[in-house]
Amino acid sequence: MEAYLDPDTYGPYFDLALGYALQLLGALLIFLIGKRVARALGNVTNKAMTKYGVDETLTKFIASSVYVALLVVVIMATLGQLGIETTSFMAILGAAGLAVGLALKDTLANVGAAVIILIFRPFKVGDFVEAGGATGTVESISLFTTTISPVDNRTIIVPNSAITAGNIVNFSNKAQRRVDHVVGIGYNDDLKKAKEVLYGVIRDDPRTLADPAPLVAVSELGDSSVNFTVRAWVKSEEYWDAYFGMLESIKLALDANGISIPYPQMDVHMDPTKEETND
Incomplete structure (x- = not known):
């Protein structure tokens, strides 16, 4: 069918x-x-x-x-x-x-901050920066966070929004960086000799640059010392070695030349009249 x-x-x-x-x-x-x-x-x-x-x-x-x-x-x-x-x-x-x-407004804010960082490039991976409350070398930049490693090799993960919300200090974007020290000597020490000794420390350090010229100048007449400002320019990648090495060389050179580095002291004077009154 x-x-x-x-x-x-x-x-x-x-x-x-x-x-x-x-x-x-x-x-x-x-x-x-x-x-x-x-x-x-x-x-x-x-x-x-x-x-x-x-x-x-x-x-x-x-x-x-x-x-x-x-x-x-x-x-x-x-x-x-x-x-x-x-x-x-x-x-x-x-x-x-x-x-x-x-x-997710905070998360989206981090994404927006990441876009700003990646477009305007205030720093890049490998730079030594101070940002978002952390100071160290930038290890990575992601959409949400930036990883910074301080000199003691810790790991600090900073939200990108915290970085763009404050000041960003990049210590690596210039080829040269200045080392600054304040050195005090006693009032009884030879000021001109101390100045020559400090200049000698800068000249003898192979990391310091001749241009820009270094500076050694009296910056303050303190309560217990005459203070010198010592400034020298070095390559950015040699900054910390120069910073600590120069401090050690300054101390050794001042000791070798009989120039003292004073420390705060307090003289206490007893009033004999008040002692007799108490008796």
Whole structure:
């Protein structure tokens, strides 16, 4: 017995099914093609930024952001092709995005600060900096934190927002750096001789530079000492070696030349008249 389908009865259902099938096929094509286009544009963004020397972390972040943004557009177009009303969906998505943004505002602030750091480059990995309450060598810069290692080889992880919220001191972005010391001698010591000795310490140190010229000058007549300001320029990478080495050389040179380094003293004088009164 042959099955017979009455076109008048079943025809509208076939048309409806065919219409849904075409909609589904169109939506699938939009999603697949759109996804490939979004990925391709993300890769183009990545390659273009890499070509122009943009920081790798920032490059990956922007390329990923481009891909995600385009993918959201593709998904909206796909839903629209299926006949789904996207206006309410966008409103819900916007409200959810606002809620997430408020919940993660500190985290997003760190991301924004990372973008500022990576674009304006106040420092780079390997620089010795003072930022966000930490002082040391920058080990890494991520989207949320910057890792700084002090001279004692600890690890300090600083939120990026804390870095951009305050002053940033970069000790490595200049080829030369100045060593500053304050040296006190006794009032009874030979001032001119002490000045020559201090100049000799600077001249004998192979790390000090002749240009800019070093300086040794009387800067203060203190309570118990005549204070000299001693300044010498060195290469930035030799700063700490020169700083500590010069301190040791200054002490040895002053001792060798009989020049004293005074320390605070207090003289107590007893009033004999008051002692007799108490008796």
